[in-house]
Amino acid sequence: MPVTLYDRLWDAHVVAAEADSGALLYIDRMLLHEVSSPQAFAGLRERGLRPRRAAAHLAVADHAVPTRARHPIADPQARAQVALLEANCAAAGIEYLALDDARQGIVHVIGPELGFTLPGITLVCGDSHTATHGAFGALAFGIGTSEIESVLATQVLRQQRARTLRVRIDGVLGQGVSAKDVILTLIGRIGAGGAAGFAIEYAGSTVSGMSMEARMTLCNMTIEAGARIGLIAPDDTTFAYLKGRPRAPVDAVWEAAVAYWRTLASDPVAVFDREIALDAAAIAPQVSWGTSPDQVVAVDGVVPAGAGKGALAYMGLSAGAPLAGLAIDRVFIGSCTNGRIEDLRAAAAVAQGRRVADGVTAIVVPGSGLVKRTAEAEGLRDIFIAAGFEWREPGCSLCVAMNDDRLDPGQRCASTSNRNFEGRQGIGARTHLMSPAMAAAAAVTGVITDVRAL
Amino acid sequence: MQPFHTLTGTAVPFGAENVDTDAIIPARFLKTVTRAGLGAHAFATLREDPANIFDAPQNRGAPILIAGDNFGCGSSREHAPWALADMGFRVVIAPSFADIFAGNAFKNGILLVALPQEQIDRLMEVAADQPLTVDLENQVVTTPYQDRFAFAVDPFRKDCLLNGSDEIALTEALGQDIAAFETRLASARPWVGGAAARVAA
Numbered sequence: 259m260p261v262t263l264y265d266r267l268w269d270a271h272v273v274a275a276e277a278d279s280g281a282l283l284y285i286d287r288m289l290l291h292e293v294s295s296p297q298a299f300a301g302l303r304e305r306g307l308r309p310r311r312a313a314a315h316l317a318v319a320d321h322a323v324p325t326r327a328r329h330p331i332a333d334p335q336a337r338a339q340v341a342l343l344e345a346n347c348a349a350a351g352i353e354y355l356a357l358d359d360a361r362q363g364i365v366h367v368i369g370p371e372l373g374f375t376l377p378g379i380t381l382v383c384g385d386s387h388t389a390t391h392g393a394f395g396a397l398a399f400g401i402g403t404s405e406i407e408s409v410l411a412t413q414v415l416r417q418q419r420a421r422t423l424r425v426r427i428d429g430v431l432g433q434g435v436s437a438k439d440v441i442l443t444l445i446g447r448i449g450a451g452g453a454a455g456f457a458i459e460y461a462g463s464t465v466s467g468m469s470m471e472a473r474m475t476l477c478n479m480t481i482e483a484g485a486r487i488g489l490i491a492p493d494d495t496t497f498a499y500l501k502g503r504p505r506a507p508v509d510a511v512w513e514a515a516v517a518y519w520r521t522l523a524s525d526p527v528a529v530f531d532r533e534i535a536l537d538a539a540a541i542a543p544q545v546s547w548g549t550s551p552d553q554v555v556a557v558d559g560v561v562p563a564g565a566g567k568g569a570l571a572y573m574g575l576s577a578g579a580p581l582a583g584l585a586i587d588r589v590f591i592g593s594c595t596n597g598r599i600e601d602l603r604a605a606a607a608v609a610q611g612r613r614v615a616d617g618v619t620a621i622v623v624p625g626s627g628l629v630k631r632t633a634e635a636e637g638l639r640d641i642f643i644a645a646g647f648e649w650r651e652p653g654c655s656l657c658v659a660m661n662d663d664r665l666d667p668g669q670r671c672a673s674t675s676n677r678n679f680e681g682r683q684g685i686g687a688r689t690h691l692m693s694p695a696m697a698a699a700a701a702v703t704g705v706i707t708d709v710r711a712l
Numbered sequence: 713m714q715p716f717h718t719l720t721g722t723a724v725p726f727g728a729e730n731v732d733t734d735a736i737i738p739a740r741f742l743k744t745v746t747r748a749g750l751g752a753h754a755f756a757t758l759r760e761d762p763a764n765i766f767d768a769p770q771n772r773g774a775p776i777l778i779a780g781d782n783f784g785c786g787s788s789r790e791h792a793p794w795a796l797a798d799m800g801f802r803v804v805i806a807p808s809f810a811d812i813f814a815g816n817a818f819k820n821g822i823l824l825v826a827l828p829q830e831q832i833d834r835l836m837e838v839a840a841d842q843p844l845t846v847d848l849e850n851q852v853v854t855t856p857y858q859d860r861f862a863f864a865v866d867p868f869r870k871d872c873l874l875n876g877s878d879e880i881a882l883t884e885a886l887g888q889d890i891a892a893f894e895t896r897l898a899s900a901r902p903w904v905g906g907a908a909a910r911v912a913a
Binding site for chain 2: 273274276277278280282284286287293294296297300305310311313321322333335336338339342376378379384385386388399400401402403404405407408411412413414416418420450451454455481484485486507511512514515518550658659660677679680681682685
C-alpha cells in the first residue's frame, strides 16, 4: 500500500502499536532549554530515575536570556533558571552549550546548524516551534514538560497518528516575497486551527527550489496553522546543507545515511486525507493586522470588514484601514522563524545605505552565535549599525519577551517573529508579523511599507 | 494523577475562541522552576479587569471551563494546564482543542470534552445559573434540564484518567521492547545513536 512520508517516519519508530491509532514512538533526539525543562528534571529525580540515554539530548538556554549585558544575567529568576539547566545537565551527563559558547542560540537554529537535526529521526523539544526541524524530513514536534520527563526516563512517547495534509506550492515567488509570506498566506487561508490533528507535508516546485533556511521558515510556523508537524522530503539541497556539519555522520556512515534518507518521501500515488494548493506567483508580502496569526492580509490590502472588535480595539485599527503607511515604533528582526543568516542578509540588503526612521527603535537578534559570527564576517553587522539598528546577542528575545526586550503598552512593532497574540511582545504591545525584508523596510521608512516598491 | 470519574459543579461560561496559552499564562510567569502557584497568574491580562468572569464570586474555584474553538493554541508551555488546574479546573469543554495543549492537559488530570458548537451554546446558557455534570465513565455531559451530550475520548486517556495511572510507570513495563528497538536502531541507522559527537565509520 502506498504511504506518505509521515507514515513512513511513523512506522520506522513504532516500539509498540496499540489497539487504536496510538503507538509508543521511539524518540531519537531531544533539544532542551531552560524554561520547559526544570520540572521535568525534578520529576525524574522524584522518581529516582536517571535519563535513559543522555547522549540523545542537547541543551541550551535561549528563551529568557538577555541579548545584551548577560554575564551575569541581571534578572535573578532567569539567572536561576539558566543555572538550573546547566546543573541538571551536568548531573545527568547531558551536553549543555553555555551562554558564552559561540554555538549558543535558539534551539531551532542550533539543532540544524550543528547537524544535530537529521532526516528520518524523531526529534522533540519542549517548544511548539519544533516543527521547524521537519524541513529536514525529521518527524519533529513540540511537547510539554511531562512529555520531556517521559522522554528522559523512557526515550518513548505515546502518540496518536495524525491525519495527513499535503500543501502543494508551485511556481516562482515574486521579487521581495519569501517563505514567511508563503506560510502566512497558508495560515490566513486555513485558519489558526485549520490543520489541527494533521501532519502537513509541503511539496511542489516552489518548495523544491527553496534553500534549507527558507524551508525551515515554512515548517516553523506550521504550528500557527494548528498542526504540530510540518514535513519536507529530504533531497540534494538537504544533504548539501548537512554535509560537513559538526554532528553529521562522515565517510561510509554518511553514504549509508544518505542512501536511507533518499527513501524518505511520499509514494507518488500516496493518498493524503486533505490537499491544498497554493500558487507562488500570486503571493504578495504579508502583514498580520490582528491578534491571531491567521489575521493577515497582503501589504497592499486593508483590515477586513468582518474583523473582530476585540482584536481591532487591541490593535488600535478599524475595519477597512490600509496596512501600508501605518506608523510603527519598534522593529524586531530575529527568532526561530527568521533569525538565520539568509534572513539577516535579506534585511541587510534593504537596510544598506538607508537609516532607521526617526523615533523608531530597531533591533537585530541573530538566531545563534554562529549566525552572528557569520553575519559579522560578511559585513552585515556593519550595515545594520551604520543604518542605526542595534546588534544583539542570540536568543528568543522579543519573540517571547521573557527577557528585558519588550514593548511598552500601545507600541506597534514590525516583527519577523511568529505570534501576534495579545501581550506576546509585552503588555498591550501591538505586533505585526512580516518577513525580514518587510521589517527592514518598515524600519527605514517608519511605516509599514511594501518592500517591492522601496 | 488524581483519578477522574464523575464531577458536578459550576461551569464558567467563558466562550472565547482561539484562546492561546500566552493568554492562559503569560510568558513573564514562566521563569518559575516548579509547577505550583500558577493559578494566581492564570488569565492575568483578562483578570486585570475587576469585572472579569473568573473572579466573579459564583465562578471562583469552579471545576469546569467552557471555551470556544481551538482552545490552548500557541506555545507548548505546560504551565497553561498547571495554571488551570491550580485555579481548580478539572474539565474544559470546547468545540476543539490545540493538539499540544490536549496532551499536556491530560497529563495533568484535566479532562477535555469536545462538543459541537450548538451544544456548547446550550451549555453556556445553562451554566449561567446551573451546575453541569461530566461523567467520564459514560462519556456524557448532562444538565439539570435533562440535556445529555455524549462525547468521544481517547480510550487510553480515558483509562489513565479513570485509574489515575501514570504514563511513565506504564511505559517502564515495556523496557524490553524499548531495548530491542534500540538494538535494531543501532545496526539499521548507526548515525542516529551518537547525537553528541561526530559519527565516523
